[in-house]
Amino acid sequence: MKIESWSLGPFETNAYLLTSEDGKSCAVVDAPRDAGKTLLPEIQKRGLKLTHILITHGHWDHMCDAHAFASAGAQVLAHEDDQQMIENIEAYRNRYQAMMPFLTEEDFHSCKVTQWLKQGDSFHALGKKFEVRHVPGHCPGSLLFYCAEEKLAFTGDAIFNGSVGRTDLPNGDWHQLLKSIREQIYTLPEETHLLPGHGGKTSVGKEKKTNPYARP
């Protein structure tokens, strides 16, 4: 599986493009602003069939362009605890505009989710099995997508290279985040690559040894 990343939007949120080994199909993890107009032409140019858009959590900078991938035929996967944020973004408009006054009409697109995922679920995409772990704390519906065969996990904003997700946003919970990291991320094999929602990749082993916020 080939993985490419783009850092997009006002918060430099990572969108990942995953391409199958046979080079025929692809999936996307997270949809920051401009992800649609950046990735979709690339997908089309390469003649790839887009199968899934995986949403790590419902914050605006990860879901705002999901509708573009859904319209292009992707199945949309997310956690039900973020249902309102993803499917009814209008309910969050005032809150988002207070925090991010630069948002315009074009930035508010809800996206209908095809399949709700929960802790312990698994699904197949691009010929690989992905295990689903629920990692709340930064956001109630935070998900981690783990592919054992590829030794990698998409962690959203739960953990970063040398840092962890902020918990001062509405419904954030510091103790819950630490519990998620210790029980759901630090229990993955040490060599597992972690691909976060912002910044560069890291590994379980490195964070267990050096992360100053989340000690094992």
Ligand SMILES: [Zn+2]
């Ligand atoms: Zn977030």
Ligand SMILES: [Zn+2]
């Ligand atoms: Zn984020």
